[in-house]
Amino acid sequence: MDLSVGTPVDPTPELIQAALRAAANAPGYPTVAGRDDLRAACSGWLARSLDVHVEPSAVLPGIGSKELIASIPRMLGLDPGSRVVIPRIAYPTYAVGALLAGCEPIATDEPESVDDATLVWLNSPGNPTGSVLPVQRMAEIVAWARANDVLVISDECYIELGWDLEPVSILHPSVCGDRHDGVLAVHSLSKRSNLAGYRFGFVAGDQQVVGDLLAVRKHAGMMVPTPVQFAAIAALGDDEHVAEQRERYRGRREILRTALTDAGMRIDDSAAGLYLWATRSEPCWDTVAWFADRGIVVTVALTATDAQVAEVAARLSAA
Ligand SMILES: Cc1ncc(COP(=O)(O)O)c(C=O)c1O
Numbered sequence: 001m002d003l004s005v006g007t008p009v010d011p012t013p014e015l016i017q018a019a020l021r022a023a024a025n026a027p028g029y030p031t032v033a034g035r036d037d038l039r040a041a042c043s044g045w046l047a048r049s050l051d052v053h054v055e056p057s058a059v060l061p062g063i064g065s066k067e068l069i070a071s072i073p074r075m076l077g078l079d080p081g082s083r084v085v086i087p088r089i090a091y092p093t094y095a096v097g098a099l100l101a102g103c104e105p106i107a108t109d110e111p112e113s114v115d116d117a118t119l120v121w122l123n124s125p126g127n128p129t130g131s132v133l134p135v136q137r138m139a140e141i142v143a144w145a146r147a148n149d150v151l152v153i154s155d156e157c158y159i160e161l162g163w164d165l166e167p168v169s170i171l172h173p174s175v176c177g178d179r180h181d182g183v184l185a186v187h188s189l190s191k192r193s194n195l196a197g198y199r200f201g202f203v204a205g206d207q208q209v210v211g212d213l214l215a216v217r218k219h220a221g222m223m224v225p226t227p228v229q230f231a232a233i234a235a236l237g238d239d240e241h242v243a244e245q246r247e248r249y250r251g252r253r254e255i256l257r258t259a260l261t262d263a264g265m266r267i268d269d270s271a272a273g274l275y276l277w278a279t280r281s282e283p284c285w286d287t288v289a290w291f292a293d294r295g296i297v298v299t300v301a302l303t304a305t306d307a308q309v310a311e312v313a314a315r316l317s318a319a
Helices: 014-022 036-050 065-075 093-100 135-147 207-220 226-236 240-262 284-293 306-318
Strands: 059-062 083-086 104-107 117-123 151-155 183-188 201-205 266-268 275-279
Touching: 014 226, 036 059, 036 201, 036 226, 059 065, 059 207, 065 093, 065 117, 065 151, 065 183, 065 201, 065 207, 083 093, 093 104, 093 117, 117 135, 135 151, 201 207, 240 266, 240 275, 240 306, 275 284
Parallel strands: 083 104, 083 117, 117 151, 151 183
Antiparallel strands: 059 201, 183 201, 266 275
16 A cells, blocks of 8 residues: 555546647647646636736746756756755755755755745645645745845645645735735646646746746747647636545545544644645654555555555554
């Protein structure tokens, strides 16, 4: 029972597959900026789902948010040795992207404590803790960053998967006012639309920074394949499949949360996203070994089928 990797296991919705198939004849190069209707779809989804208002020209698509995260420090031409702040407990790609650009990753949840920071990554809802940054805290970080000429980029790939809390985008007016200067958000369709195999993500926010990224990418590439652009337009235009997928994860989360707490574990954070951040109040490798003895590989991700989740719960209950 593999709960160790957050990879979607449910089918890509049929309307998205159909859009991909219908666009299979694609002899020409796609543009780096993406189709106008794709950028409009991203902008429309941000407005409809997150109450975030950006012009389509302040959106830039890419082949997956992992690739965007890994490449942004280099694409922005950050000076080697620059300090890139990443969350204390974080998805590894923030550090890898910084290192690839010759920068120094600094892991802390207090970016204000870092002298000479150039870029700050936030991740809310977070992987792997499922923590959600309060609006007030994000607003403080943005205000500090603007005052110190630091770019803040928030990875929001789990933003539609809020359980106990409603996550808010860094681009929302309650966080950054009615301007997006110095602020970007990274989004992904991988989890909300079961589209991880297609590779699609986008950045949106500060028009100037988006323009800088576009200018470099015109020659560095990472263009989104045309059929995937059409699939993304279909995915961004439909809310129903997202609601259905949310309910699947909500059910799995409930079963796993109950099974873990019944087995004596404490769950911290985990208010949103695809992970349960659980502890048996012992060194974590001991806990991982305890799970392994029962044939369960962790971290505790919700991305397993209903049958596997039920089996995990049964094994934990037998323990
Ligand atoms: C926090 C976080 N950001 C980004 C990604 C990458 O997603 P993708 O490249 O599929 O858009 C993941 C994948 O698990 C993730 O957990």
